[in-house]
Amino acid sequence: MIEKIRQNIEQKINQKLSDDEFRLFFDSLSLEGFTKKEILVSEGKICSFIYFIESGTLHSYLTDPNGEIHSIQFGFEGYWISDLFSFLSDKPALFTIEALENTEVYSLSRMNFEKACFEIPKFERFFRILIQNAYINSQQRLALTFSEDAKQRYLDLIKKQPLISQKVPQYLIASYLGIKPQSLSRIRNKLAKK
Amino acid sequence: MIEKIRQNIEQKINQKLSDDEFRLFFDSLSLEGFTKKEILVSEGKICSFIYFIESGTLHSYLTDPNGEIHSIQFGFEGYWISDLFSFLSDKPALFTIEALENTEVYSLSRMNFEKACFEIPKFERFFRILIQNAYINSQQRLALTFSEDAKQRYLDLIKKQPLISQKVPQYLIASYLGIKPQSLSRIRNKLAKK
């Protein structure tokens, strides 16, 4: 469904795209499929695409010096996802992005991204908003991490992104919350008893 | 010292500015002074400036629903600081920025920012890098928060930004680390004994 992307962009920039504008942009995307557990982006390698998730679920995470993984973001249908740092700076990626189930994405290459920004000012705006949102999310998550306990963060999370409890295994949710799977299990247990 | 800003920009974009380019940009800055405890930006109000710290120390923080403050960033001589979210989106600021001592800043208004980006492509690049860095810092801080304990985060912090221990009161450092002042005091106490 092509319309999903168009709506997504129009909603973010808060204005309509002409058919020509959208066509021009859409032609520079390519549809790709990934199977469960397949890696789209590897920590340490250059990430030259931004992905729009047509269907499926993705997971971005980083690996710390102790070898533990820490979830950064879960991507569902209708989300944009990438390692923006690598994409924008052309340096090695900080995150790995992996498919949690079979997933179809529209991918936009760095080159076509530059082209779209250059040719259509609305896209320059669109991508600025995308980056800005990523930054805000990161800031707000940091704030929540400090001001709320794990139970509250868990409740906030499943309220804000209900898909998570359906699509994402519990040990990855724990990783996103910054706690161990055992602790999340206990938290859920207590909540269920009420 | 005008040269401080010029060097800062050239270093970030990794290329030289012509005298004309710099002059054009520099003329759109205005030098302002703030006294200790004065507020430059208030949570909830629009932030229409980016500040370059000529001398002094600034502190940006947010207030959570319980009324507790959480440090976001400390700004020292030679740093750029702002509420980027508010500045870029023209919506109410998420943070408050306050002077920790008497401080002189060069301020750049939203309008002059747009003008600089429009007239001089190098500045478009410069500001993109500024936003990108803010984003990366935020991500990395999040990662560290999850992978290290408070003692290690404290050691990392004073190693990375030695000025903090000189210029910033301990209870604000604690807030930055996401712990209570009492806990930081105990951590320091233990470290001193070794």
Place this chain on the structure above:
DNA sequence: CGTCTATTTGAATGTACTCAAAAGCGGTGG
């Protein structure tokens, strides 16, 4: 010097962690 704020210290509490093991669940091959 006195007041206000910041820091330190003590004792009790709580939340998440580790280590360890058991139970649950899903998929594969016999």
Place this chain on the structure above:
DNA sequence: CCACCGCTTTTGAGTACATTCAAATAGACG
């Protein structure tokens, strides 16, 4: 279709670290 294997989730017991509440010291500033 069932038995088995690997992976996820749950549960238990003991521990570690930060928190709370409270009070004492130390420092800064007028």
